[in-house]
Amino acid sequence: MKISRRALFASAAVLAAPGVLRAQPAPPPILFIHGNGDHAALWQTTLWRFESNGIPRDRLMAVNMPDPLSRDDDLVPQPNRSSTVEQTDRLTDFVADLRARTGAPRVALVGNSRGGNPIRDFVVHRGGAPQVSHAVLCGTPNRGTSDWPESRNREFNGKGPFLTRLNGGTTDVVPETDFLTIRSAWNDVYAQPRAIWSPTPDRPTGTDVDGPELRGATNLVLGELDHRETAYHWRAFREQFRFIVGREPGHIAVVPEARPVLDGIVTQSAPVVTNRPVPDAVVEVFRTDPETGARIGEALHRRTTGADGRWGPVTVASDWPLEIVVAAPGHTTTHIYRNAFPRSSDVVHLRPRALAAAERSAGGVVVLQRPRGYFGIPRDIVLLDGRQPATLRPGVAVAAAATVQLPAAELGRPVVGVFNTERIVARAWPAAEGRISVAELTW
Template sequence: MKNFGGAGKVASMVLAGCVHHGVYANPQERIGSEYNGAGLFLTALNTSPEVPEGLAVTVLRSDRFDLYAQPDGRFLGRPEQATGVSYDAPELDGAQTIILEGADHRETATSPDAFIAMYSALAGTPPTRLDIQPEEQPQVSGEISGFANGAPTNLPLAGARLDVFAVDPQTGERRGDPVYSQTVGTDGRYGPFAAGPGQPYEFVIAADGHPLTRIYRSPFPRSTTLANLRLLPPPAVAVAGEIVAMMRPRGYFGIDDNATLDAVPIAGRPAGEPVPSVWQAAIAVPGDTAQSVAGGFDGEVITARTTPDDPDDVAWIALTD
């Protein structure tokens, strides 16, 4: 936008939870980091004017619950050390700022309040509804990507094999043979397949160099080309058994959130820490008999199924909310 003439191609822009002034600001350390508000990159980017002239820009930020806009460095591995930034670090001079109370870092872009703010900024009027208009037969597609060196690559996982099963919403058991199967090409894209209304699914991905991964998802109310399947390293657990994990890609789990896995409040949320920073949880399920494991958050409940005949696979419950 600022460095390569993009402003002339954009009518308006909404920025959600961005680290415009860094997650820390220190002119004496790591000045080459793009996350250093006093570093070379952000210092140049923030030279006046911070917002290109004539461009309508809206900034969405949390009031104080964004873990990347904190005056204390505890989320950077430096507790009780000042970061040099504060809750207002995402703001830009010349932009309209909308503060979303109670939003975590991801919810500045994914919460209902964020949607209202985005829609209003771009359309000039509030949305007439918040609920998704259901479709009779949604068409679902997306991209499969993998991981390397313990971290996601966000790159297409060519040659991955995908099988999609309709499952019982109460038990997670498969309802017959796969409803869709495909070996993806170099672009990693799968689909589309016709999803049944109200039907949850299990996505089974087999790929070289990755554990067999089974991802359980809620029903799809509408068509999407962005039902991406990101393979992740198996979570570490302290006891033996088949791993069942739960993730919240659209946000984090706070200490006050009703988040459970196998009917137990999820672990890993630091006691007394009001800023949500945990988005994954995992348990190990022992035994030689297949079991149903339910994960839930904010009213959404998804049930996975263990597969003792293949104890090295990893089951993920992928929350929508």
């Protein structure tokens, strides 16, 4: 494995002469960019881990791309979707903002999936290298997800204009910036020789499991991690930290705070998913019983969002599971059940979840959702209401959610979700009232 020059220099910098201890240079501020259709909240546990290792919160910046979904045709405008040019323009502004805020001459960039595309474009093709010390791409489909002629102008087409330009040189990197890629050995749904993610799962894609690698970069393979875990798993955090900071992290687990403060924004999920704020949404926060999911007392917090969509802040304890209710105009009322937040976060972004047509006739619906990874069978233990969901199939991890429907007579009882060592308890609410429950896993 190629070792970053800056990592070597940083590791050696503590000793300038025998017996003389010198302070290690401060690492650069770090900007985190999410993937296609996602939002900054996915970096929540990663931010906590960096903070737990002494990186000040004001030097960590996880951003929302306003329209996170790519266009069907990158060259044709599409409502609530973004082009590659728009993504790189926004990243350019975010880098300028972080540098101005911290006074740092250079920053580090970490991107998951689509988030790696504007990083490459900015650093290598837009002259951004003097502003970027490190670039970490996690599960980015650098050789595309397919090369099909009918979708030639898609951002993720390996033979399309965008990736052809990015991949057209003799190397994929520039000497001024250290590049690291993190990929799965076989378990990334979007780096496969056949299109298992599509309605034609046996069709050849023109890429393979090594598609996220870059020529000239440090290319790291992390076993059976899935597409999102290459960014958000604790193993990925360790490699990000070592590469950027130049030493091993002292803590892999998150160090809790006594009284975390939570905040974020409500974002749009209907008619199209965006990260644009939703005004006039009513958000309530309740403490819940960890065994039953029942509310304990009155609401800890209640607020109607303004134009900025912000719903907090609220102060909680680091051992309180919570129910967060989001009633947003034009959206299904969503009851989000979360395990205790160990640390403060200002990226607790709330995206209401719609009721599917087939779910509206149920008494109640509970969704077990894993934002920072997928469910892998038999790699993972996944149970919802005492059973492994029938929709989860063995093989490459492809699903991040599973659903159970309850008859009306069973509303109000605990519904338990299990993902390996994480256990979360929710309650079903009447679907007839336009309500849905989401048991959102933290890890």
